[in-house]
Each structure stands twice: as C-alpha cells, then as structure tokens.
Amino acid sequence: MRTVPGFDLFFIAIHALLIPLVGLVAWLVTGLPALFALALALLAAYLLLALRRPLRRRRAAGAPFPGEWREFLLSRSPFYRGLDESGRMRFERDVRLFQAETRIAGSGGAAVSWPTALLVAAGAATMLHGRPDWEPPLHDGVTVYPGFAFDRNYRPGRGSIAGQAPAGGPLLVAEKSLLEGFAGERDGINVMIHELAHYFDLEARKGGLRVAADQARPVPWGVAIEMAYERHDFAASPLPDYAALNEAEFFACASEMFFEDPIRLGASCPRLFALLEEFYAQDPRFIHLAGMH
Ligand SMILES: [Zn+2]
Structure with a gap:
C-alpha cells in the first residue's frame, strides 16, 4: 500500500486545475468576474473534500x-x-x-x-x-x-x-x-x-x-x-x-x-x-x- 496512492493525487491535481480554468473561461466569455470568484470558492471546497482521504492516510501512516x-x-x-x-x-x-x-x-x-x-x-x-x-x-x-x-x-x-x-x-x-x-x-x-x-x-x-x-x-x-x-x-x-x-x-x-x-x-x-x-x-x-x- 502507498501512503497516498499516486493515482488519487493525479486526479485531484487534474480537477484542481480544471475548476479555475472553467471559471476563467466563463469570466472571459460573459465578462462577469464573479464567475471566476465562484470557481475559486468551488476549488477551495473541492480541495477540502478531496484531500480528506490522503490526509487521513498520512496521519495513519505516521x-x-x-x-x-x-x-x-x-x-x-x-x-x-x-x-x-x-x-x-x-x-x-x-x-x-x-x-x-x-x-x-x-x-x-x-x-x-x-x-x-x-x-x-x-x-x-x-x-x-x-x-x-x-x-x-x-x-x-x-x-x-x-x-x-x-x-x-x-x-x-x-x-x-x-x-x-x-x-x-x-x-x-x-x-x-x-x-x-x-x-x-x-x-x-x-x-x-x-x-x-x-x-x-x-x-x-x-x-x-x-x-x-x-x-x-x-x-x-x-x-x-x-x-x-x-x-x-x-x-x-x-x-x-x-x-x-x-x-x-x-x-x-x-x-x-x-x-x-x-x-x-x-x-x-x-x-x-x-x-x-x-x-x-x-x-x-x-x-x-x-x-x-
Ligand atoms: Zn474458501
């Protein structure tokens, strides 16, 4: 078992890049900067959830x-x-x-x-x-x-x-x-x-x-x-x-x-x-x- 399986981190990184990117595109297309701010808020919420498992494993391993x-x-x-x-x-x-x-x-x-x-x-x-x-x-x-x-x-x-x-x-x-x-x-x-x-x-x-x-x-x-x-x-x-x-x-x-x-x-x-x-x-x-x- 890996403390944090590499596969998990790969998906978290991909999602963490995509969310602000979509927000940026939405801002550029609509001219509404609030959409980008919304994407950043989503990103923070996503990271809080997605990192729970790797952090739990790190704690357990240590x-x-x-x-x-x-x-x-x-x-x-x-x-x-x-x-x-x-x-x-x-x-x-x-x-x-x-x-x-x-x-x-x-x-x-x-x-x-x-x-x-x-x-x-x-x-x-x-x-x-x-x-x-x-x-x-x-x-x-x-x-x-x-x-x-x-x-x-x-x-x-x-x-x-x-x-x-x-x-x-x-x-x-x-x-x-x-x-x-x-x-x-x-x-x-x-x-x-x-x-x-x-x-x-x-x-x-x-x-x-x-x-x-x-x-x-x-x-x-x-x-x-x-x-x-x-x-x-x-x-x-x-x-x-x-x-x-x-x-x-x-x-x-x-x-x-x-x-x-x-x-x-x-x-x-x-x-x-x-x-x-x-x-x-x-x-x-x-x-x-x-x-x-
Ligand atoms: Zn048997």
Whole structure:
C-alpha cells in the first residue's frame, strides 16, 4: 500500500486545475468576474473534500505503532517475525493504513478488540507485502462473529463456517478461528488469509491481471489458476481435501499454505508455488527462514 496512492493525487491535481480554468473561461466569455470568484470558492471546497482521504492516510501512516502490538505480532505471525527492520516498518504502516480505510466491526456493528483488529489487518499486510501498489480488495470491510464458527443463517456458535467471502459484501470471519489461524505456528491454516485470497482472486480477474506462469506469453489470471487447478495432483497434494472443490478454493487453500508453510508448499508443488510467487510478488520462504533463527 502507498501512503497516498499516486493515482488519487493525479486526479485531484487534474480537477484542481480544471475548476479555475472553467471559471476563467466563463469570466472571459460573459465578462462577469464573479464567475471566476465562484470557481475559486468551488476549488477551495473541492480541495477540502478531496484531500480528506490522503490526509487521513498520512496521519495513519505516521501514527506510532504501540509496543504492545509489536509484541503481539511477534508472537503470532512467523511472517512478521521474519521481516527485517525496514520490512517490519512497512508492515506496520500497512496495518495502520488498512485500519484507517477498512471498516472492521463485530456482528451488529459492535466494536472489536485491538488484537482482533490487528490480526485482521495483519492478514492484509502479509498478502500485500510484495505488492506495494495494490490496495486491499475489501470494499465492504470485515465483520467479525464471536466464537469458532457460524451457520448458514449467520448464527454464531453454530454450524461450521469459520469464514466466508461473499462477493459484494463484507468478509466474514469467526473471531476464535481468526486467532487460531494466527497461533504463531506453521500449520498451513489461516482463515483470514483464506478469505482474503478469495477477494484478491476476484479483484485480479476483474482488473485483468496477467501472469506469465510458465507460459511463453502472459495469460489472464483466471486462465493461469484454472490450468494450475487442472494439472494439480490432489492425491499427492499437501493441500486439504477442500482445495479440490473448485479453482477458487484451490487458490484460497494454496494461499494459506503459501504464507503459513511456504517451505513445504515450495518443496511439494514447485509449479504452484511459482505461480503464487508471481501473483503475490514475493517469496515468503526467505522470510520464514529468517524468522526461525
Ligand atoms: Zn474458501
């Protein structure tokens, strides 16, 4: 994540130039200087509104990262633990930016505890670490349910759904399963990474991302992941059975293992690993190895 995405500033600058220009033309055509004054007033109002988001992001990026949060991440995230000092600072800034931009609430809009909000953001910061130009694909925020799971009717404490990624809705996650995913070990299970991967997948398809995979020419992301799914040997796979359900679950489960146990995934499925390495533009094996010392 960039503190202020360049794209945003580009549009603000274009608008900020156009508004007084239109006012000037109106003045010249009509002979009424009041029209130019009106344009200047409009410009001031526009800048007040348009700069709110970049200023909010700057404030968030510059806010100190509490030592308590750092300790918590060190004990919970092998990925964070393995980052060097500058990597950790960028991770922390991404956590702050994510939290400034993304609604994270309990069911019914209740507030969530700081460790929960921190782990939600840590999932996004982990996955975005190699893609500083990407923004989290969570337009509708995150809703946290109490307990380990909820059922089809979103009743907490029942059923077996630990998380869900509805298109056009908030990411849903059960709080205790979220914490369990960040228990600090390398078991390849992390519900936050799994559900976030679904949104990254959707965004990459919508945005027309192309990857080279091992083809001569880059192919659309949807094609690349479909080919990987079709050639995957599920009988010999370290991925859970659920990954065989369809290509979306395949990618989500593979992403969990990519970030949680990359050494195992890289050793058993090198082609799949290479595809994810290209997608996320990072190789978490080095980070995990550094964190083991
Ligand atoms: Zn899934």
